[in-house]
Amino acid sequence: MDRAFRRKLTNGVFVGACGLATIIALAALVLILWSLVKEGVGGIDGKIFTMTQPAPGSPGGLKNAITGSLMMCAAGMAIAVVVGILAGTWLAEYGGQTPYGHAVRFLNDVLLSAPSILIGLFVYEIMVAHLFGHFSGYAGALALALLAVPIVTRTTEDMLALQPNTLREAGMALGAGRGFVIRSIIWKAASAGLLTGGLLGFARISGETAPLLFTSLGNQFFSLDMAQPMASLPTTIFQFALSAYDDWRRLAWVGALLIAVAVLAVNTIGRLLARETHRP
Amino acid sequence: MNDIATPVAPTSPNIAASTEAPIMMRPTGELVLEARQLDFSYGKTQSLFGVDLPVERNRITALIGPSGCGKSTLLRALNRIYDMYPGQHATGRVLLNGEDILSDRGSISRLRARDGEVALNPSGLDTSALRARIGMVFQKPTPFPMSIYDNVAFGVRLHHRKSKAEMDVIVERSLKRAALWDEVKDKLSASGLGLSGGQQQRLCVARGIAVEPEVLLLDEPASALDPVSTAKLEATLMELKKDFTIVIVTHNLQQAARISDHTGFMFLGKMIEFRPTAELFERPQSPRTRDYVTGRFG
Ligand SMILES: Nc1ncnc2c1ncn2[C@@H]1O[C@H](COP(=O)(O)OP(=O)(O)O)[C@@H](O)[C@H]1O
Ligand SMILES: [Mg+2]
Numbered sequence: 001m002d003r004a005f006r007r008k009l010t011n012g013v014f015v016g017a018c019g020l021a022t023i024i025a026l027a028a029l030v031l032i033l034w035s036l037v038k039e040g041v042g043g044i045d046g047k048i049f050t051m052t053q054p055a056p057g058s059p060g061g062l063k064n065a066i067t068g069s070l071m072m073c074a075a076g077m078a079i080a081v082v083v084g085i086l087a088g089t090w091l092a093e094y095g096g097q098t099p100y101g102h103a104v105r106f107l108n109d110v111l112l113s114a115p116s117i118l119i120g121l122f123v124y125e126i127m128v129a130h131l132f133g134h135f136s137g138y139a140g141a142l143a144l145a146l147l148a149v150p151i152v153t154r155t156t157e158d159m160l161a162l163q164p165n166t167l168r169e170a171g172m173a174l175g176a177g178r179g180f181v182i183r184s185i186i187w188k189a190a191s192a193g194l195l196t197g198g199l200l201g202f203a204r205i206s207g208e209t210a211p212l213l214f215t216s217l218g219n220q221f222f223s224l225d226m227a228q229p230m231a232s233l234p235t236t237i238f239q240f241a242l243s244a245y246d247d248w249r250r251l252a253w254v255g256a257l258l259i260a261v262a263v264l265a266v267n268t269i270g271r272l273l274a275r276e277t278h279r280p
Numbered sequence: 281m282n283d284i285a286t287p288v289a290p291t292s293p294n295i296a297a298s299t300e301a302p303i304m305m306r307p308t309g310e311l312v313l314e315a316r317q318l319d320f321s322y323g324k325t326q327s328l329f330g331v332d333l334p335v336e337r338n339r340i341t342a343l344i345g346p347s348g349c350g351k352s353t354l355l356r357a358l359n360r361i362y363d364m365y366p367g368q369h370a371t372g373r374v375l376l377n378g379e380d381i382l383s384d385r386g387s388i389s390r391l392r393a394r395d396g397e398v399a400l401n402p403s404g405l406d407t408s409a410l411r412a413r414i415g416m417v418f419q420k421p422t423p424f425p426m427s428i429y430d431n432v433a434f435g436v437r438l439h440h441r442k443s444k445a446e447m448d449v450i451v452e453r454s455l456k457r458a459a460l461w462d463e464v465k466d467k468l469s470a471s472g473l474g475l476s477g478g479q480q481q482r483l484c485v486a487r488g489i490a491v492e493p494e495v496l497l498l499d500e501p502a503s504a505l506d507p508v509s510t511a512k513l514e515a516t517l518m519e520l521k522k523d524f525t526i527v528i529v530t531h532n533l534q535q536a537a538r539i540s541d542h543t544g545f546m547f548l549g550k551m552i553e554f555r556p557t558a559e560l561f562e563r564p565q566s567p568r569t570r571d572y573v574t575g576r577f578g
Contacts, residue, residue, distance in 0.1 A: 170422035170484070173361055174435035174491065175411040184434075189425040 033260065040257030043250045048258075052222045053236060056245040062255055064222040068231040069259075072137055072216060073206055075226070076144030080201050084149045085194060088156025093182055096157070105157075111150040119146045120211030128215060137226030140216025147208060148201030155197025159190040192274035199270040203263050209234035233259055302332060303553040303565050305542070309336035311375075312525045313358060313414070313495050318372035320353050320362075327353045329549045330372070334542075335495065340517060340526045342540035342557065344533060346572065350549040351529040355497050357382075358527070359414040360407055376494075381410055412439045415488035419500040421480035423472035428455075428464050431472040431483055435491040450490055457523070458486035459516045478509025482516060489524060496520070498528040502535065514539050533573060537561050545569045 047061040054060020087104070095101040120143050127139040163186050171181035187194065212218075212235050219231040233255045240252035313335040320328035328350050335341050343351045360381065362368040374382045412435070424431050432451045436442060442450065451468070455461040460482040464475070472483055481501055488496055498517075502510040517526055518539055530536050536543050537557060544554040545566070553560060553569045564570040 164420075164422075166418050166420055166422050167424070169361055169364070170416075170418060171424070171434075172364055173359060173411055173416035173418075174487070175408040175438050176434075177408065178364065180438075185424050191425075 036253070036257045036260055039250075039253035043254040044257070048251075048254055053220055053231070053240075053251070054247070056243070056248055060251070062233065062236065062251060062258070064219060064231040065233045065236040065255060066258065067222065067224070068137065068140075068216065068219065069206070069233040071224070071226060072140040072144055072212070072230060072232060073202065075138075075141035076148060076205055077198065077202055079141070079145035080148035080152050080205075081198055083145070084152025084197065084201070085156050087149070087153040088197075089160060089182060089187075091153070091157040092160035093178070093186070108150045108153050111146070112154060115210075116143075116147055116208050117210040117214075119143050120214035122146070123211065124214040132227070135215060135217035135229040137216050137223075137228065137230035140212050140230055140232065141226065143211035143215045144205040144208060147211065148205050151201040151204055152197045155200060156190075156194055159193025159197065160186060162193070163189050195270050195274050199267055202266055206263055207234055207259050209238050213238070300566075302551045303555065303569075304332060304334075304551070305555040305559075307334045307336060309339065311335060312337045312377060313527070314373075314375045315354065315358065316373040316375065318354070318357060318370060318374065320350070320357050320370045321368065322353075323367040327549050328357070328370075331546070331549075331551045333544060333551065333554070335525060335527055336542065337525050338521055338523075339541040340521050340528060340539055342536035342543045343527065343529045343546060344531070344536050344543060344572070345546035345552075347531065349546045351546055352499050353549075354546070355416075355499050355527065355529055358495075358497060359411055359416055361411075361416065363407060376410070376413065408438070412491050413494050415491065415493035415496045417481070417484045417488055417496065417498040417501050420504055421477055421484055423475065423480045423483055425471070425473060427469045428472050428475070428483060429468040432486050432490050435487060439491060454486040454490040455483075457489055457516075457520060458482045459512060459519070460486055476509070478505045478512060481505060481509070481513060485513070485516060485520075489520065493524065495525045495527065498526065500529050500531060503531065510535070533561075533575075545572060547572075 047059060049061060049063055049066065051059065051061035052064040053062065087108070090096070091101055091105055091108075096105065123139050123143040123146065127142060128135055132139065160182075167185060167189060168178075168181050171185045172178065176184070212232050216230040216232060216235070218235040218239065219229045221231075223230060237252045237255045237259075240248040240255070243249060311334050313333075315331055315333040318328055318331040318333070319326060320331075331350070331354055333341075333343075333354065343354065345351055356362050357370045358374055360370075362370065370382055372382065373380050415435075424434060426434075429451055432454050433447050436447065436450055452461065452465075455464060460479060463479060464470075464483075472480065475483060481504075485496075485498075485501075502513050505513065514535065517528065520526060528536075528540065540557045542554065543557040543560045545552045545560065545564075545568075547568055553564065553566045555565075560569065561573050564573055570576075
């Protein structure tokens with residue numbers, strides 16, 4: 001075999017393998033979405049959004065779970081975005097190369113891959129077992145925040161590091177201080193990337209079940225009080241999907257479809273916004 | 281002579297001692313900015329060795345030399361932009377209107393901006409006010425991710441509180457001086473990132489002169505531009521020297537010859553020859569300068 005042929009062959013094999021892997025991944029995705037739609041769409045009606053979860057056999061919806069998920073995700077993301085952007089900015093612009101900075105980055109990476117159930121247990125110990133003495137929406141929000149913080153931190157650092165140093169120098173050459181340059185130029189230049197970090201964080205936490213089982217537990221009644229146990233879509237899906245009742249299982253499918261649609265929608269909107277802000 | 285051409289470890293002490301004295305013209309005009317016996321180090325690596333640079337008011341001073349000879353380094357010492365990197369430091373003197381801006385003991389109050397926020401760096405020099413007086417334009421255009429208007433207003437807002445009407449006037453005047461007004465006057469609120477490379481660079485010039493600095497430093501500002509944009513930028517600079525003093529680094533000898541009044545030739549971190557441009561190009565005195573301007577190396 002001559003060299004050119006060998007190279008062509010190798011290239012062909014690897015391109016083929018990549019194509020195959022893509023097809024497998026896409027097929028899995030399509031199958032998942034398809035079964036979600038097939039099983040879920042039929043169950044969507046007005047009651048889903050207006051009624052709380054039913055007893056087996058009676059009519060009901062997911063109002064309590066949807067509300068709880070929205071509130072805990074929103075609170076968790078609010079914490080995660082603030083902490084993550086500040087931490088990522090510090091790593092990228094200030095202390096990232098110091099020993100302390102390296103330690104922070106390492107711990108952040110550990111957190112990034114920590115099993116979410118451990119995060120749930122950790123928050124359980126602190127908030128549920130000691131601080132409050134019972135399950136609560138706050139504990140759920142904190143657990144979700146802890147899951148999203150490392151993602152936002154990491155993305156923020158990476159996105160800021162991508163900004164050219166000459167941009168910082170150009171700001172400082174006009175007499176601006178370092179902090180002002182970061183706030184008014186660098187964050188703006190990296191805004192699409194920062195938004196992506198937030199979206200990744202949201203996508204990560206919106207379907208999390210394990211940490212919520214330990215923290216917010218669930219609540220079969222409608223409640224806006226985050227100091228009390230709180231319902232959420234994932235925990236409700238968990239409970240209903242494993243049940244023996246057909247109507248509960250149908251609601252579980254609907255809940256799963258809602259989460260998938262929400263993540264898809266948020267991602268799409270985010271991408272569009274990012275493209276909009278970056279269009280010259 | 282060989283001792284210069286042979287690369288010697290820059291930290292080796294004999295490199296500083298081994299050359300003939302630089303050939304410096306006697307300044308005829310008023311000096312705005314002046315470097316005297318300037319040494320500069322990136323950490324342990326010394327990159328400038330006792331450099332002198334006299335910059336006369338309302339003149340264009342060009343710095344030429346093979347790449348790596350320290351032109352950018354010299355420029356970056358003049359507005360202390362290197363301050364933001366720990367480990368880089370300069371010794372010697374840089375005088376702005378006779379005021380030493382390297383030693384932090386100079387009378388800082390005179391460097392202070394007239395109003396606005398005053399940022400003191402740890403060493404005590406008001407670098408913010410210093411940089412309002414010495415502007416800088418970089419090799420690659422660096423428009424900020426904001427509107428054309430806000431780009432130009434950015435520096436002014438840092439140092440002065442202006443009404444909208446006053447700011448409008450400043451923005452228009454700066455864009456006109458940078459020869460960009462006609463091209464952007466209908467889209468001032470469009471993003472600066474949407475301009476062409478040449479326009480972006482003139483936007484950076486407009487942004488720099490909007491704060492009315494005394495000196496404008498430009499580091500190879502045309503190296504990323506096409507010939508037409510380069511010609512426009514050069515015309516702009518020639519026009520600007522009526523109001524400002526310009527120091528420009530260029531690797532383009534024709535450009536230095538076309539637009540500058542004085543030219544300094546640098547080599548291996550030293551100023552070899554600094555003279556009126558025509559003389560330096562037509563009758564270089566140092567053999568090293570002659571080799572460079574006749575294209576025998578570099
Ligand atoms: N950030 C830096 N860290 C260490 N050395 C540097 C740095 N920037 C430049 N140098 C060194 O300083 C010398 C002068 O560089 P520079 O001023 O950029 O040259 P020029 O602009 O004339 O091409 C070179 O030897 C270069 O390797
Ligand atoms: Mg350079």
